Amino acid sequence: MDVTSLIVFLLVGAIAGFLAGQIVRGYGFGLVGNIVVGIVGALLAGFILPRVGLVIGGGIVGAIIYALIGAIILLVLIGLLRKAA
Numbered sequence: 001m002d003v004t005s006l007i008v009f010l011l012v013g014a015i016a017g018f019l020a021g022q023i024v025r026g027y028g029f030g031l032v033g034n035i036v037v038g039i040v041g042a043l044l045a046g047f048i049l050p051r052v053g054l055v056i057g058g059g060i061v062g063a064i065i066y067a068l069i070g071a072i073i074l075l076v077l078i079g080l081l082r083k084a085a
Contacts, residue, residue, distance in 0.1 A: 012060065013038030016067030024075040037074060038067050045070025 001009075017034030020041060029037060045066045049055070056062045 008060070009039070010035055012063050012067055013042065015064055016041055016071045019064075019068050020071035020075050024072055024079065037071050041069070041071025041074045042067035043070065044074055048073070 013035040014031060015038065017029070017036070017038030020037060021029060021034060042063070049066065049069065056065050
């Protein structure tokens, strides 16, 4: 992975994490937290969505949508775990 790919990966994670924070909770976790939520969400979506038959086209917009869906799932799970504790 070169520097450009890493920057794009972090940028997609930050955008997806920020948007998921706005949708689910109304706020984000800060820049680093948003990047982490977006990246973990993208990994989660990359694992779950193809298994249920949802495939989104390529490109940066597709990557952001994938990461956003995964980040929303992740934030909902975190919210459920916080309520259970």
